[in-house]
Amino acid sequence: MASSTLGDTKIHELSKVSLKEPILVQGLPGLGYVGKVAVDFFIEKLKPKKIAELYSSYLLFPDGNLGINISEDGTYSLPKYEFYAYSEHEPHVIFLTGDAQPSVTGQYEVASMVLDYVQQYGGKMVFTMGGYGTRSSGDVGAVYAVVGESILGERLKKLGAKLAKGGAVTGAAGVILGIGLRRGLHCAGLLGATTGVYPDLEAARAVIQMLTGVSNMQLELKDLDREIEDMRKKMEKFRPSESEESKESEEKLSEEDKGRYIT
Amino acid sequence: MASSTLGDTKIHELSKVSLKEPILVQGLPGLGYVGKVAVDFFIEKLKPKKIAELYSSYLLFPDGNLGINISEDGTYSLPKYEFYAYSEHEPHVIFLTGDAQPSVTGQYEVASMVLDYVQQYGGKMVFTMGGYGTRSSGDVGAVYAVVGESILGERLKKLGAKLAKGGAVTGAAGVILGIGLRRGLHCAGLLGATTGVYPDLEAARAVIQMLTGVSNMQLELKDLDREIEDMRKKMEKFRPSESEESKESEEKLSEEDKGRYIT
């Protein structure tokens, strides 16, 4: 019995939906959790339908290990991406959220599969949301944009975004923009300036507003403050630190990590 | 002559047995050696039949190197998993023990092959045993459970287990639970609270008792203390530290490690 499971990335489709050129909006854990807080806000607010999950041997914990995340009720799951489809109004959107990023080795494979999936639905546009590190708290609230084409940069500038002028965007938010551009998709990264505080709700709010503007999504933002706060509480599942009990659990597991094996 | 040995994980079957929906019980080296001490206790006590070995280029030593383990008589073997089948009474069980864990790169492949093998026999249930780091020695003896479904959590709670409420289980004990759940198997991890002392016999005893209870294995536990002590001596083969001679050997080899090559 020999093995044949190399490149173990799979998308598990939960339901087929009818979508018209959906925009891909990706938000994953990262600096200040800006991207993840933002995408989870949209999911909370628009209540899109969950249509697929992606599992991969490349979806590692931030410490580089593989394993399972434990929920408050003792159940668990492998790190995963989740796809949600919104088709109530145009533009149609596929939201991509998740609780891990791929390892360097898997970044291309995972990003390619995500784009394959979205392009099946006729998707032609990709937005990634994330954080943009700054040392000045006065800069928080600004959104820096990177764009696949200048025309998209012009639109974003009119909406108040600044164009990034150098450096790099590493990780999943950068790689999917890079591969998307190679495939001829319209792509932009919206990066909220953040000092790295976790989770950075101010930065997330700025990114949410920018995306709503540029994409013409019909979304009521008046309760944004309260709802962002709700999201913050949800995020803590992924990095428990409030309740004494879950905090203790986390510390215990961190100790185990040091011994390399956590079984 | 070109190579074709990528993904070099193989299960070598030693004998075919007849099993009825065997439970997989996995215990591998890890925190406090809790899982390995526990599974080796069951193997010692129930004398199941060895039915297979798994070899893999992903089974690394804890320091990240590949190589061979030397026995007391100068013979050696590659790191491996060993499968033992118990079919004297129901429930039937396949015990999985080993002297290494897969590298991050190989975790999915190795866990997938283990489950393929057990599912060939109709296996539908997976228990992994391991340690759960705690700073308080007063917590030792407690068993924390993670479960694939809530109903299993209820059963374990009635038997005295606590449900873990956050964090993560990394390594082989976590990954196989994650993949098992994705395949629709009934899965639980039994994690004995341990301060990390090696080997943690108290923690192992608690896990053994919990597994015996939840699985309805017919096992006499009255001599547990003495037998656990026997196991401890066996474990030392994997981490020699008692006899002057083997201690010396280990130190020598450790020195060699620093020079990267040990040949």
Add this chain to the structure above:
Amino acid sequence: MASSTLGDTKIHELSKVSLKEPILVQGLPGLGYVGKVAVDFFIEKLKPKKIAELYSSYLLFPDGNLGINISEDGTYSLPKYEFYAYSEHEPHVIFLTGDAQPSVTGQYEVASMVLDYVQQYGGKMVFTMGGYGTRSSGDVGAVYAVVGESILGERLKKLGAKLAKGGAVTGAAGVILGIGLRRGLHCAGLLGATTGVYPDLEAARAVIQMLTGVSNMQLELKDLDREIEDMRKKMEKFRPSESEESKESEEKLSEEDKGRYIT
């Protein structure tokens, strides 16, 4: 939907050209940026036609991450190799420049694909340009050569090069020479002595002159000083440090790197 994108290195041909046994001249980022400054000088001066790009999941940033490089106008691109064809005079040349080097894992694959591509055009000769670390600034201006065959070493010595007498050349400049030699190509590495200052224009100038001499390229060198200076300014796109704004961007991104995720 399972993945099939392992070994994700692709050459994207932009146009077909007619070339007669073109010499491959490779210059990539490295010590003192000697090789990249030198090859970009030839591209600037000879204005060859861009014929192809190579993208690969193995083209990492120097910090080991994957992602996209941001230009001054907010647009971005994945790290890539670029091929330029010169066929105005003989010898015909394919210049290979790029903004990244492959990871160790990908060095053989990327170098093999580059050689496949050049050999399609009948290429039989490979020069790589790079830096050769020295502690003595008095040595700067010297060119050390490594050669696949002694006869090429003799020619280079007559032109003033010194032959390297031991040690190793690691990275893309070394690997492509190694594989090229295995394929029976005529290969040499021209390494300009450098103290590692960035970018080392003196070292690049020496390498440019040596390559022009050994290859019989018809190239006017009298404005070398001024043009080298122009190249220096272009290089700064890859390591911005002059304008306040781009410097700030870079620092921000560096901070993000520390948090592992940059999204």
Add this chain to the structure above:
Amino acid sequence: MASSTLGDTKIHELSKVSLKEPILVQGLPGLGYVGKVAVDFFIEKLKPKKIAELYSSYLLFPDGNLGINISEDGTYSLPKYEFYAYSEHEPHVIFLTGDAQPSVTGQYEVASMVLDYVQQYGGKMVFTMGGYGTRSSGDVGAVYAVVGESILGERLKKLGAKLAKGGAVTGAAGVILGIGLRRGLHCAGLLGATTGVYPDLEAARAVIQMLTGVSNMQLELKDLDREIEDMRKKMEKFRPSESEESKESEEKLSEEDKGRYIT
């Protein structure tokens, strides 16, 4: 144009020879260079015929980089294994020497291909030679053995070897013994006690004598001291430190290594 060069290990056969169940004798760079000094002594003394070379993207320099080794005359080559066949007297022998060890990822693949190659000739026995770290210089001269079967251990003990009693042998010397044993070959590792001094000629001498004894090779050992000294000089090509000039080269290259790219 997509890539297809994964698992890039190849054996290049230089000539076909007729061999009768040749013994494989492997000596690679490692602790005290014991194994490599020893195998190169046999090659020097017995003048076997070079029959093959193995190249692999997994053959890394000790610092984990890939590249080319530079010879004294400025020529270079990729790291490689070399196979030499001795068939003048029985037992026939294939000597395996090399200037690098495989990375952890490639150890199984490279060892498997070496054994495939030797088994084509009917080989049934494998000896690896290496160093065995000790802190006591009084122990130098002793040979520690690890054996695939007890009967071989008995023979070696009669010849004066000590059996190793625990620990591990990591790297190529260990892995090939492990895989050889899995294939049913007769295998032993002969490890000369060494304090790690480079190169350890005393340790190599002890291993040479032990191998000559156990294999019944007809080899005159009276000039061993002088010839070992000759070998020492050859070894310095791989780690130059005597002549001022090559020493300088090495230092330069080491500096380059720090900057990650050496081009």
